[in-house]
Amino acid sequence: MPLFEIETESHIIITWAEEENDARAVVADAYPQDDLLRITKRPRDTWVISKGVLGLTTMKADPCVVARDCLSRSAGDKVNAIRLYRMETGSDLENARKAIESNMVMGW
Template sequence: MPLFEIETDNHIIISWAQDSDSASAIVTDAYPSERVIRLTKRPRDTWVISKAALGIPNAADVCDSARDCLSKAQGDKVHAIRLYMHETGVDLEQARKAIESNMVMGW
């Protein structure tokens, strides 16, 4: 089954689907008020996001720390960001990027 990248006004969704129509239906089910603005069939069956591109240095430590903070905060993003800033000493923007990138990866 092909992998599709589906961009809406507020989200980028990566999902397997049989075809373009099925991929669009994923958006309709999950976000009925959003419109598909770009739909791309990926050339391979995997998706990779570079942590360096997200501005996250030293990826292994960030993941473990960010996921630990998300767990302690029970998924509360703002609380997790505060915890992350306190535990790592990074600024607000770095903490936000670390927590948000780990939220989308599933913690």
């Protein structure tokens, strides 16, 4: 059974259907308020979503790890750790203070 990719104004739907009219019926049944923008019969019977296209391939640093590293580099000096955290993450003063202080409480 072919796999169809159907795009509406609000959704992207992936469904199996015997033919295009059956795929259209799936959308009409599930999202009757949506206008169909595009329907594509996929060349294979599997669907792959590229993490690179979604921007999910670069791992971002965990804020706690960054805060603990800043505390370590500043030898526990809170003001210096906040400054380092702001430089590392681009956070504003209030968010940097919260990150550093919450990690100090947890016993970095």
